[in-house]
Amino acid sequence: MGIEAPAAGRTRKREQRDVVAVAIQLATAALLLTAWQTVGGFLPNLSTFFPPVQDIAREAVRLFGNGILTKDITTTAYEVLWGFLIGGGAGILVGVALGSNRYLSGIFGPYVYYAAAIPKIILYPIFILVLGIGLESKIGVGAASAFFPIAINTMAGVAEVQPAFVKVARTLRVSTRQMYLYVYLPSAIGPIVAGVRVGLGGAIIGTLLAETKLASAGLGIKAINFYAEFEFAAMYVVIGFVFIVALLLNWGLGLLHRRVTRYQGDGSHSVML
């Protein structure tokens, strides 16, 4: 026997294999659900911290049905949207500027990478000091979080535009604006969408974390308030809602990414010049 890479699934047996995979997934999900439901039963007070699923569902109906969360949802959505647009817009501009110029990317590129590795939430105090304790500071954190993945991916995407395409465009004497719009952007759109996907996730996380620290409205502070007041079922509803929205957005952007890179095939097309 020995070490050997397991053989790739043969196509004939693939249907069988996938059924097994789905079965495992369902079994695991069922196991986790059972574990959750029974955790509360081990100690008398534990059920407060890990309420059974029915309680969480009941709270969800109550919170959403009575519109208790509406203001918080709109506040958070507004903050995330603006943070994402500002950070993403700046990210694309910087990414294109740096990616299309080897000189600039050599000088500033490393700094962008280093700055990307710090948790943007620690800039929140600065944003509060400069922008006040209202929505703007959260938008700032969201923008900072969204900026870096988008800038880095755009930079890489633009830098990897095939030089052949650029040369062809040059022979056609296109203006700089046309160069950016018709050569760089369509080629880089794949990595840009990938960066946008990560950036949106970052904006959501950053904004919500900022809200948990200091806010008057929003899903983050709502969840923390529920936590502080021992209303854990409600807390799980809010966290679960954020998770579902984030996963849906991520999945949607994944579809967009596949749609956008569809024409590229497997990247093995050579360009004859």
Added chain:
Amino acid sequence: MTTRRGVIVGRILVIPLLLLAMEGVVAAGVFNELFVAPPSSFIPALGRNLVSGDLLPLTWITIRTVGMATVVCFSIGIPLGYLFWKVPVAQRAYEPMLGGLLAAPTILLYPVFLIFFGRTAGSIIALTTLGATVPVILNTRQALADVNPVLLRVGRSMRLTERQIFRHILLPAAVPVLFAGLRLGMIFILLAVVALEYIVGIGGLGFFISDMSFRFKTANLFAGITMVLILSVGLMYVLTRAQKAIR
């Protein structure tokens, strides 16, 4: 030639120019010194806090938490990645779920971990492990799967023992992709540890930053942020060197 030197010179000049710009902006009154500490204020503060203040022990706490989280994350992630490679069914079943976990804002689950572990470093370590193990698992499996099977067959044809094949063929071939995963994991760990320290208000550097911001000690605040930058740069540098050394 000149362009290469020009780039390096430019890169070196960015930091002093940036600091000068900050200094100028605050001196010109665009930002109040209470809100944005100029370098002439926060660099001495950095020095002061390092020498006679809490900054060094607090930085050590953060490094220690990151270290423990890394150990836990790698000791769970790498074996699981190996397992997924060995048992393809496990991979096909769990990889989509893990991919989904990667996209989910897991750090927002921190209240749950606070319930479980209390306001201790344990909750931080547990939460960061949840997030950081995923790229490690995925990349370990990918790294092993990408090894050219021909190499393994050569090893078998030379009648090497399993251990020898593992150490001399499998491991070196898998290192690049594996390290990419480890690097991703560690960056996430550092990020999450500092972020959670800040949010929850426990531990090292994150707590320092949170504390200083509430006391309006802006110079110390900027000093703390600089310290985090230094830490993350240092970490990336160490990781890159380690990868080069193993090659």
